[in-house]
Amino acid sequence: MTHETDRLRDLVATELGRARDRTTRLTEAVDDGDLVRQHSPLMSPLVWDLAHVGNQEELWLVRDVGGREPVRRDIDELYDAFKHSRRDRTQLPLLDPREARKYTATVRDKVLDVLDRAPLEGTPLVERAFAFGMIVQHEQQHDETMLATHQLRVGAPVLSAPPPPVSAGKITGEVLVPAGEFTMGTSTEAWALDNERPAHRVVLPAFHIDRAPVTNGEYAAFIDAGGYDDPRWWTSAGWDHRQAASLVAPMHWTSDPSGWLYTRFGRTSPINPDEPVVHVCWYEAAAYAAWAGKRLPTEAEWEKAARWDPATGRSLRYPWGDDTPTAAHANLGQSHLGPAEVGAYPAGVSPLGVHQLIGDAWEWTSSDFHGYPGFAPFPYREYSEVFFGPDYKVLRGGSFGTDRSAVRGTFRNWDYPIRRQIFSGFRCARDA
Incomplete structure (x- = not known):
């Protein structure tokens, strides 16, 4: 058991370090003026996200798991996401960039000391390092949020990354997913969050689902056909x-005599017709699907297409199997600053032949966000349960900005159907 515990401690330390390295890159790419500026009322100033990840780390790991004295109890309310809306956070007496960096560093030093001493078993909060994994995922989720803030920022480009791989072959058409039962969700994934649990059996009728996400070229055809001017396609x-x-195209697209242009992290170029479309809201995705004679998949349909292996009847951790994602499987972790072309990740295909279900673009589903049968909030109601209901739609699969630690075949994201600043796309389905 000691060897396994040591291995787990090493894993946690590595993942905490990876997350902090990314946070540092995103916050040091701009000057302090940009850090405290609000680039959009939809988003917090970057300096709020920076201190917030430290505050959550302090609350859960320093105080709760470690039983240590607070570092800065006086700032808890400032960084409580439920106390102040994003548009109002610039008006708060926030830590300035120097103070925020010092605070997060102090918290991290204490967390690493707690990690060296804490038993990683005995209670649900620490079993298999759950609380540490929750904080790793929380920071990576905020890193993706900060990446979305960078996309909304006006000014010279400050982020760079190599281009994603190109397509290994054209991927078109759809696959038939046969009727039957499969296991949805998980009861065994160590760092799965409460809304992914528990594993349960779901029976679905047969359906077709697209082999690939809808591309820029396909979406441009919808625009050119008058899709934004015809209420028949819209709810x-x-x-x-x-x-x-006044929606006329995906967010960050502009019309040009030569065709559609897309501005990505400060750089404007013609759209790549073979990339998955991003920055569309749920309403736009549903309208395109209706125009194409299809619909959005339900959340259960998406997960069956992503995880179900017809050869064994088992649900896999990821479309390609149970192995942790690598650069060969999926476009994740801000390794690239945009989606890869459809067909760029043949190693990531599901047993049914569906491509790019993980990474590139979050995929809207038709489902409202609810708990699974037997759902139990853990470790706090505010992570998931307070969002259940018809106001939020579920997204699946992660984007190019999602880290591998914060996505898996069971992972569930949710947002309002009007949201477009997130890296959201979709694929279509239809009844068999």
Whole structure:
């Protein structure tokens, strides 16, 4: 057991370090003026995210797991995401960039000391290092949020990364997923969050699902066919929102005599027709699907297409199997600053032949966000349960900005159907 515990401690330390390295890259890419500026009312200033990840780390790992004295109890309310809306956070007496960096470093030093001493068994919070894994995922999720803030930032480019791989072959059409039962969710994944649990059996009728996400080229055809001007394709709420928000194309697209242009992290270029479309809201995705004679998949359909292995009847951790994602499997972790072309990750294909289900773009589903049968909030209601209901739609699969520690075949994301600043795309399905 000692050897296994040591291995787990090493893993946690590595993952905490990876997350902090990414946070540092995202916050040191700009000057202090940019850190405290609000680049969009949809997003917090970057300096708030920086101190918030430290505050959550302090609350859960220093105080709760470690039983240590608080580092800065006086700032708890400032960095409570439920106390202040994003648009109001610039008005708060936040830690300045120097103070935020010092605070997060102090907390991390104490956390590493707690990690050396804490038993990683005995209670649900520490069993298999769950609390540490929760904090790793929390920081990586905020890193993706900060990446989205960088996309909304105006000014010269400050982020760079190599281009993603190109397609290894054209991927078109759809696959038939046969009717039957499969296991959805998990009861065994060590760092799975409460809304992914418990594992349960789901029976689905047969359905077809696209082998690949909808691409920029395919979505441009919807625009060119007048899709934004025809209420037939839109839900009633979607049409109202399209008109109120004056939607005419995905966020960050601009029309040019030569065709559609896309501005990505400060650089503008023609859209790549073979990349998955991103920055579309749920209403836009649903309208495209209707125009194409299809629909969005349900959350259960998406997960069956991603995890179910017809040869064994088992649900895999990932579309390609149970192995942790590598650069050959999926476009994750900000390794690239955009989606890869459809067909770029043949090693990541599911047993049914569905591509790029993990990474590149979050995929909207038709499902509202609810708990599974037997759901139990853990370790606090505010992670998932307070968001259950018809106001939020589920997204699956992760984007190019999602870290491997914060996504898996069971992972569930959720957001309002009007949201477009996230790296959201979709694929279509239809009844068999």
